[in-house]
Amino acid sequence: MLHYSCDLCKRPIDVGSEMRHVVKIEVFQAVEEGRCEEGDCCEEGDIDEIDHLDEVHAMLERIEESQPDDECDAFDDNATRVFRFDLCEGCRTMFLKNPLGGRHGKKLDFSNN
Ligand SMILES: [Zn+2]
Numbered sequence: 001m002l003h004y005s006c007d008l009c010k011r012p013i014d015v016g017s018e019m020r021h022v023v024k025i026e027v028f029q030a031v032e033e034g035r036c037e038e039g040d041c042c043e044e045g046d047i048d049e050i051d052h053l054d055e056v057h058a059m060l061e062r063i064e065e066s067q068p069d070d071e072c073d074a075f076d077d078n079a080t081r082v083f084r085f086d087l088c089e090g091c092r093t094m095f096l097k098n099p100l101g102g103r104h105g106k107k108l109d110f111s112n113n
Pocket of ligand 1: 007009010011087088090091
């Protein structure tokens with residue numbers, strides 16, 4: 001039998017008597033329209049721009065060489081990250097009220113009070 005625990009309050013979740021909720025968060029780099037990364041559609045650009053790109057590329061290579069291999073993953077900001085959490089009923093409710101974990105104690109002005 002699988003045992004789950006809430007990733008927020010660390011409380012074991014007894015799936016026999018309560019609901020287990022799964023939160024999946026995917027973070028990836030948005031690709032804006034009209035912008036290209038590969039250069040395939042930028043061939044009409046002037047030569048100066050191409051030289052500049054070469055310089056940037058060479059600079060990036062120097063930076064990569066200066067970093068230990070085991071740290072490269074941590075700096076790969078373009079990689080898609082997927083987070084998956086198990087939540088108990090109570091933490092699910094809390095999460096839905098404040099999904100991005102903004103400041104607690106600061107009330108959102110939804111009411112017209
Ligand atoms: Zn919980």
